[in-house]
Amino acid sequence: MLNKDSTIRDEKPRLVIDMDEVIADTLHKFLVLYNRDYGIAMDIHQAPGKELHENLPENLNGQWKIYAHEKGFFKDIPPMPGAIKTVKQLQTRYNVYIVSAATEFRNSLEDKLDWLAHHFPFIPWTNIAFTGDKIVAADIMIDDRIKNLAHFSGRRLLFSSPHNLLITGYERVNNWQEVAELLL
Amino acid sequence: MLNKDSTIRDEKPRLVIDMDEVIADTLHKFLVLYNRDYGIAMDIHQAPGKELHENLPENLNGQWKIYAHEKGFFKDIPPMPGAIKTVKQLQTRYNVYIVSAATEFRNSLEDKLDWLAHHFPFIPWTNIAFTGDKIVAADIMIDDRIKNLAHFSGRRLLFSSPHNLLITGYERVNNWQEVAELLL
Numbered sequence: 001m002l003n004k005d006s007t008i009r010d011e012k013p014r015l016v017i018d019m020d021e022v023i024a025d026t027l028h029k030f031l032v033l034y035n036r037d038y039g040i041a042m043d044i045h046q047a048p049g050k051e052l053h054e055n056l057p058e059n060l061n062g063q064w065k066i067y068a069h070e071k072g073f074f075k076d077i078p079p080m081p082g083a084i085k086t087v088k089q090l091q092t093r094y095n096v097y098i099v100s101a102a103t104e105f106r107n108s109l110e111d112k113l114d115w116l117a118h119h120f121p122f123i124p125w126t127n128i129a130f131t132g133d134k135i136v137a138a139d140i141m142i143d144d145r146i147k148n149l150a151h152f153s154g155r156r157l158l159f160s161s162p163h164n165l166l167i168t169g170y171e172r173v174n175n176w177q178e179v180a181e182l183l184l
Numbered sequence: 185m186l187n188k189d190s191t192i193r194d195e196k197p198r199l200v201i202d203m204d205e206v207i208a209d210t211l212h213k214f215l216v217l218y219n220r221d222y223g224i225a226m227d228i229h230q231a232p233g234k235e236l237h238e239n240l241p242e243n244l245n246g247q248w249k250i251y252a253h254e255k256g257f258f259k260d261i262p263p264m265p266g267a268i269k270t271v272k273q274l275q276t277r278y279n280v281y282i283v284s285a286a287t288e289f290r291n292s293l294e295d296k297l298d299w300l301a302h303h304f305p306f307i308p309w310t311n312i313a314f315t316g317d318k319i320v321a322a323d324i325m326i327d328d329r330i331k332n333l334a335h336f337s338g339r340r341l342l343f344s345s346p347h348n349l350l351i352t353g354y355e356r357v358n359n360w361q362e363v364a365e366l367l368l
Contacts, residue, residue: 014319097319103309109293125287126317132310135198135281137321137337153321 014138015094015183019112021144021161023083023098023120027052029076033067034060049166074111079119082176088122089184097138098123101148102130142179146170157182198322199278199367203296205328205345207267207282207304211236213260217251218244233350258295263303266360272306273368281322282307285332286314326363330354341366 020026030052034040038060046055053064067073090096098116102108109130116123129136134148141152144161149170157179158170173179204210214236218224222244230239237248251257274280282300286292293314300307313320318332325336328345333354341363342354357363 016319097317103297103312103314106294106297109297109314110290113287113290113293124316128287129313129315129319130287130293131313131315132308133281135200135313135321137319 012093012095013140014097015090016097016099016134016136016138016141016143017087018141018143018145018148018159019098019100019102019116021080022142022159023080023087024074024077024115025080026074026077027161028078029073030064030067034063038063046162048162049164051163068105069107071107072111074105074108075115077115080176082180084119086176086180086184087120089180091122093184094140095127096123097127097129097136099129099131099134099136101132101134101145103132140183142173196277196279197324198281199274200281200283200318200320200322200325200327201271202325202327202329202332202343203282203284203286203300205264206326206343207264207271208258208261208299209264210258210261211345212262213257214248214251218247222247230346232346233348235347252289253291255291256295258289258292259299261299264360266364268303270360270364270368271304273364275306277368278324279311280307281311281313281320283313283315283318283320285316285318285329287316324367326357 017023031040031042031044034056035042040056044055046052053061087096098120100112102112112130113128116128134152136152138154140155140157141149142157142159143149144159144164146158146164146167149156149158156170158164158167158172160172160174173182201207215224215226215228218240219226224240228239230236237245271280282304284296286296296314297312300312318336320336322338324339324341325333326341326343327333328343328348330342330348330351333340333342340354342348342351342356344356344358357366
């Protein structure tokens with residue numbers, strides 16, 4: 001785009017990692033807000049295969065999208081346990097890219113960039129992408145959504161989240177400890 | 185990410201199009217600011233193969249990056265002649281994605297999304313990506329930077345801009361009329 005051209009690129013295998021529900025505990029942030037605004041219990045039963053909002057009273061079904069559109073929503077989400085340490089280790093063996101489907105949420109873009117700068121300062125801007133569809137060329141993808149994994153031609157790791165627990169046919173990782181064991 | 189999963193996707197060939205100096209006349213915006221702030225002529229000679237800032241007095245060499253970091257810089261850039269009409273036509277034959285290397289410039293993200301919503305409202309959020317490296321899986325890429333084209337495995341169209349006029353070895357398009365003739 002605006003920089004002097006360089007065609008040199010890292011030759012390590014490319015590993016593409018999602019943000020929400022993979023390195024960022026976005027479900028926790030939603031629960032904090034549902035709890036604050038509607039008294040929903042933080043430990044509400046999350047039925048396997050259901051989205052968080054499908055476990056809530058019907059009148060709250062659309063509330064998640066209102067939250068997700070708010071400026072600041074994505075700024076103070078806790079990192080997933082072990083994510084920072086493992087992603088840092090993965091960088092020694094892989095060219096790690098953080099790819100988040102974010103362009104639906106205008107207000108999420110700066111928040112997500114700031115969040116990464118704060119928690120993952122070792123990821124350079126060259127390795128961050130905010131997308132719609134994830135039309136990425138890479139060797140491995142870690143994601144909690146099969147809509148992102150389904151069309152990916154490399155190795156596909158489904159990162160467990162309550163909404164995807166009934167999905168079969170994908171190599172599954174349940175946490176960052178398991179990712180470390182598989183890929184390091 | 186946050187939506188209900190769907191694995192259905194458009195089966196038309198994927199065409200990835202860059203923003204700056206391809207659909208957006210970013211050079212014009214830089215010249216407006218150099219003219220306003222330093223009296224640089226709007227029709228300054230742009231030597232083939234040189235970046236715009238390399239044609240300026242040496243003390244202004246770093247100024248472009250200061251401009252590019254300013255909030256609003258990317259908001260009021262004129263579209264390239266013929267870009268809107270041709271991209272709209274291309275959508276009938278291709279699954280068009282707008283992919284801009286933007287994550288270096290935090291303040292560009294909302295501006296770029298707003299600019300696309302204003303000038304290219306027919307491009308859905310699913311087809312917009314703000315990246316660092318362009319690690320995209322697609323059939324055709326139109327870009328003015330060979331750093332983006334060099335590692336792309338599909339058909340590569342180098343969109344002419346003063347800085348790339350000395351580059352050979354790429355299929356070249358000089359304007360949107362030529363893109364239309366080639367791809368429609």
